[in-house]
Amino acid sequence: MKRISLLGSTGSIGCSTLDVIGSYPDEFTVAALAAGRNIALLKNQIERFRPRLAAVIDEEHACALRRMLHADSATSVRFGPEGYREAAAISGADLVVSAMVGAVGLIPTLDAIAAGKTIALANKETLVMAGGIVLRRAAERGVPIIPIDSEHSAIFQCLQGHRREDVRRIILTASGGPFLHLSQKELTAVTPEQALKHPNWEMGKKITIDSATMMNKGLEAIEAGWLFGIPLSAIDVLVHPQSIVHSLVEYRDGSVIAQLGVPDMRIPIAYALAFPRRLHRRSDPPLDLVKAGVLEFIKPDRERFPCLQLAYTAAEIGGTMPAVMNGANECAVEAFIDAKIGFNDICRLIQEVLDRHSVQKEPTIDAILAADRWAREELEKLLRK
Numbered sequence: 457m458k459r460i461s462l463l464g465s466t467g468s469i470g471c472s473t474l475d476v477i478g479s480y481p482d483e484f485t486v487a488a489l490a491a492g493r494n495i496a497l498l499k500n501q502i503e504r505f506r507p508r509l510a511a512v513i514d515e516e517h518a519c520a521l522r523r524m525l526h527a528d529s530a531t532s533v534r535f536g537p538e539g540y541r542e543a544a545a546i547s548g549a550d551l552v553v554s555a556m557v558g559a560v561g562l563i564p565t566l567d568a569i570a571a572g573k574t575i576a577l578a579n580k581e582t583l584v585m586a587g588g589i590v591l592r593r594a595a596e597r598g599v600p601i602i603p604i605d606s607e608h609s610a611i612f613q614c615l616q617g618h619r620r621e622d623v624r625r626i627i628l629t630a631s632g633g634p635f636l637h638l639s640q641k642e643l644t645a646v647t648p649e650q651a652l653k654h655p656n657w658e659m660g661k662k663i664t665i666d667s668a669t670m671m672n673k674g675l676e677a678i679e680a681g682w683l684f685g686i687p688l689s690a691i692d693v694l695v696h697p698q699s700i701v702h703s704l705v706e707y708r709d710g711s712v713i714a715q716l717g718v719p720d721m722r723i724p725i726a727y728a729l730a731f732p733r734r735l736h737r738r739s740d741p742p743l744d745l746v747k748a749g750v751l752e753f754i755k756p757d758r759e760r761f762p763c764l765q766l767a768y769t770a771a772e773i774g775g776t777m778p779a780v781m782n783g784a785n786e787c788a789v790e791a792f793i794d795a796k797i798g799f800n801d802i803c804r805l806i807q808e809v810l811d812r813h814s815v816q817k818e819p820t821i822d823a824i825l826a827a828d829r830w831a832r833e834e835l836e837k838l839l840r841k
């Protein structure tokens with residue numbers, strides 16, 4: 457029986473994780489749940505999974521949640537950064553699922569590592585901002601980091617049983633998002649509602665917009681570089697609109713190993729939770745390649761989707777630059793969702809923030825967090841112009 461602490465339980469990954477946990481009651485129990493503001497959903501999750509601890513964003517939400525729970529509820533409610541820290545480091549948990557969205561996921565993930573928990577990582581922003589530090593601390597503590605992102609789960613699986621020095625190239629697949637075939641001009645006019653309709657995946661808003669701009673693939677390339685110790689120059693991106701081939705590893709003898717599956721996040725989540733075992737997928741139909749039809753692979757267009765290149769460049773510069781790019785992106789995506797800026801402004805504004813940044817090499821966590829705050833302030837200034 458694995459005991460799990462789930463950070464971001466009310467999100468898309470959080471709900472899919474609880475779906476997996478609920479399907480295998482003999483395999484998993486929930487020690488802690490952490491969410492942001494959605495206390496109505498969190499209450500239902502608490503009643504079903506009975507964690508020892510639940511954490512929310514602030515005192516107001518904690519008080520409201522306590523009022524909603526039965527007086528005899530065995531779940532202690534905590535809040536704020538301390539609450540998240542407790543959830544991440546809760547005694548008795550074997551594995552922490554890091555699935556908050558954005559930069560807020562970094563510190564709780566580090567807390568979980570410090571407490572010696574195995575990490576099942578969905579929050580890619582953690583590695584984008586501070587990959588070097590996170591991996592160093594995980595290695596020092598002997599903590600495995602198992603990816604949940606479908607592409608990274610694919611690569612992780614394709615690497616099992618092979619020598620890392622035999623890898624020539626990693627190929628990350630990308631759906632291409634809802635605007636794959638739109639021209640640069642057409643992209644200026646797309647609305648948040650159109651951008652939030654992903655063709656293949658049901659995900660949170662931020663990652664859905666990141667998929668539409670292809671920033672998501674840039675973030676994933678950085679994540680893959682850290683997770684698998686592969687230089688960015690050996691990480692390629694291929695657009696694959698059907699999202700059946702989740703990624704590929706090319707070896708130096710010319711063999712290419714891919715992982716395939718239906719686009720359902722419960723598959724990589726179940727793999728991460730049960731690793732190194734595999735669980736029986738009971739209810740849903742298996743992959744039917746005949747039904748899937750033609751599988752296409754297209755070179756990504758870095759001119760129409762410049763965020764992809766932006767991420768590669770930020771990562772090559774290194775230091776605080778990826779954290780600045782990530783913070784500016786989070787802010788720009790929010791502004792786009794709120795219809796304050798257009799789709800093509802997202803990349804333009806991030807670029808302006810990057811141009812103003814004086815990079816700090818070998819930053820500490822505090823310097824990374826300061827760079828993240830600075831980037832958001834700079835982007836806000838540009839929005840007010």
Ligand SMILES: NC(=O)c1ccc[n+]([C@@H]2O[C@H](COP(=O)([O-])OP(=O)(O)OC[C@H]3O[C@@H](n4cnc5c(N)ncnc54)[C@H](OP(=O)(O)O)[C@@H]3O)[C@@H](O)[C@H]2O)c1
Pocket residue numbers: 463464465466467468469470490491492493494495513555556557558560578579580581604605606657658659660661662663721
């Ligand atoms: N969705 C996917 O299919 C997918 C696939 C691969 C990787 N990922 C990665 O997984 C992470 C989560 O994505 P998602 O799609 O599940 O996002 P989501 O649906 O937006 O959920 C985000 C979760 O984070 C919580 N949260 C938001 N702001 C917070 C804050 N300031 N403090 C604490 N908690 C906060 C939310 O709580 P409330 O809703 O209660 O406020 C929610 O539980 C992202 O890093 C994403 O890139 C997602």
